[in-house]
Amino acid sequence: MKKAVLLLSIFSFAFAQEVKKEQESAPADRSLQLRSKYDERLKALQITPTGQRSLLNLSLIVDTSFVARNKNDQEFKKLEIPGLFHRHEGNGHGHEHGALNEKRGFNLNYAELFLYAPVDPFFDLYATIPFSEGGAEVEEAYAVTRGLPFGFQFKVGKFRSSFGRLNAQHPHAWDFANQPLVYKVFLGDDGLKEKGVQLNWLAPTPFYLLFGVEVLQGENEQSFGTEGFKVDDVEVGDTRKPNLYLGFVKTSFDVGNLSVLTGLSFATGHSRVNHLGEDDPHAFAGKTKLYGFDLTAKYMIDSYRYISFQGEYLYRDQKGTEYEFHDNTLETEELKKKQGGFYTQLVFKFDRRLRAGIQYNLINKNNVKKNGVKEDLPKNLPAYYAMLEYNPTEFSRIRFQVGQNRAFFHNGERKTVNEFILQFNFAIGAHGAHPF
């Protein structure tokens, strides 16, 4: 009892102190109080942490490349990864611009307009508008809160999902010219970019610990999809909308000069794949779960040099109904896919302006069952890349990349793709620094 009273008195004392503090620092007049509060918040509009006093930060990033490949463009387009990936054309959604470094010879991958500014004291707005030769698209346009209490942050609009490590990064921040194989097969050439909302919470721990949930429309071409379709007289309806629910947790700690960042991600949603307009018409309706694990370990040698290891494992569990035509008759099959793979890479920045790196990709699980019968699919699908980079400043980059991809097949036969890419990347304007 004595203890309780003591505790209570301490609490009330502490509280009294708080109240006193409030009163002392605020002017007595209520309107003055409001004004001083508002004045201070207005300042946020004029001052960005870059020190630039401008209302809009505008930058343009241009990426262009020269590609040499042992397969011509027609052959390359026909290549598929059995059970995982094939190119599809003309079904009317997605694909305003193609994959990066798609054609032999010269490519203009993108000229990306990036806009950022505080909207008001409460929101920041970001937009990424890549222009290709074919036109422009709104790749990202989202607002982020700048003033939520208790470590919360809310994001709304169209944005790159924080699933995994690489997905939230823009292509110009990647260490290699193309995205890893597991990203290509599970998330597509554009990654998981969706309309929706994200809520994240930074835990009040002495080390970095971030939790996040996202509710997304779920229109990803490789793993999800919302639009129903009609096959002969079978009608498959739209999915629930929004369709994709996602959660992630990320944590980081330092051991001396070594920083480790690791995370787990999970996404679940319905799938609608409509490839009925193609030579080999087929469609799929079902559910997909996607799991991701990522680990980055970066050892800083000094201000300019580091060695960085990065790896991600992605696993997809897909169940549903496949609609296929055999000799012009519709066949409906129960389809189950359990597939997984990873990439690991090592990047060595050995000079202020030079970086070298290697990347190993492997899809090591490709278990597809139709009506309970296991398909005979290849499950050892590797790809290897090596790059050397020269960065005259933070705003320009010249990258040489060589690679071999042994994951592609055509008519059941493995087609090894060897390629050489010379990539140029330039940034002008006020472009913010990249996170870790």
Next chain:
Amino acid sequence: MRVLVLFLLFLTVSFAKLKVVATYPWIGELVKEIGKDRVSLYVIARGTDDPHFVVPKPSHIAKMRDADLLIVQGASLEVGFLPPLLQQSNNPKIQPGRQGYLDLSEFVELIEKPANISRAMGDVHPEGNPHYQLDPHNISPLARAIAERLCQLDNPNCAYYRGNLEDFLKRWNTRLTEWDREFAKLKGIKVIQYHKLYDYLLRRYGMVLVGTLEPLPGIPPTGKHIEGLISQAQGVKFILQDVYHEKRTAQFVAQRLNAKVVILPHDVGAMPEAKDLFSLFDEILRRFSQ
């Protein structure tokens, strides 16, 4: 006894210290002088780092999440790492424009402000040269600015902070007179430096800057530029070198010009001798007169 322990425990919790995050060690030293044990301090960069290239580690984000005050050097020096950290800190208190964001560059007169700006000029900061901490006369107004902000955020301890400020200024001014007298002996000597890092110090004490090893700010030395520099420079006594850049170029130029390479700390912790703000300038002086 147990009650006493419990009481003390609660006392520390209820009088939670003001949490301050500083971007560079020298700012942290000022916070320590003024806040002493009534603030808790976290410093992002290390003294041995190139101040332009600090890694935005997630561990910094965790410390910024709960900070009551973020003190920055400003003038775009932190542009390469601070914006993503701030954005991810999920902390409204320390966002630019709020009371918990203190940009020290607003309290000193910046030199070398460019009339116009293009990236073709290298890494030029539109606000002017950001390395203002190396003029010891700039330290006093900055100490005042920090004390004032601590007062605003933590009013009950204001008298304590002001007392510490006065004590610090008294000690600082005593040393400042000594430094002024000693550095005055270097007036008129010609120096070359790697980066435009020591300009405030040179300007204060009338040393003559002949050129920089970098052809443009942030661009590493080229053979052509170095040859040009060597052919033009005459009577150069010192090549001023920071701790984080390569030292070969400085040694090469020193040999050709019959000058001496002087490695100078630019921040507290850049070398073991510079362990606080006082010894930072002591060490700079010592290395000049060696």
